[in-house]
Amino acid sequence: MALHFELVTPERLVLSEEVHMVVVPGTEGEFGVLEGHAPFMSTVKDGALKVYARDGAEPRIIQVEGGFAEVSETGLTVLAEKAA
Known part of the structure; x- marks a missing residue:
């Protein structure tokens, strides 16, 4: 099972x-x-957005600034003002 994730x-x-x-x-x-x-x-x-590719993996860290997150039936979308 996997979560569909988008960072925009x-x-x-x-x-x-x-x-x-x-x-x-x-x-x-x-x-x-x-x-x-x-x-x-x-x-x-x-702050730090932490993305785990699989269970037990080290997270990929992406710094984000402000925005919104929406969890829906199709997955998670984060709309950030900035991401690095």
Whole structure:
């Protein structure tokens, strides 16, 4: 099972792939998303977005600045103001 994850900025599509889990720096605290997570939306604060390709793997760290995260039936989309 895999989670479809997309990271998008106003300039470009940064990442679009199937992953195990993503940990997002939400304004109310970090939250992890796996496949099958209940739908919701959250604002994103500046911080480290952690992308786990598979269970037990070291995360890929992407620094993001502001934005929104949406979990839906199709996966997780993070709309960030900036991503590096």
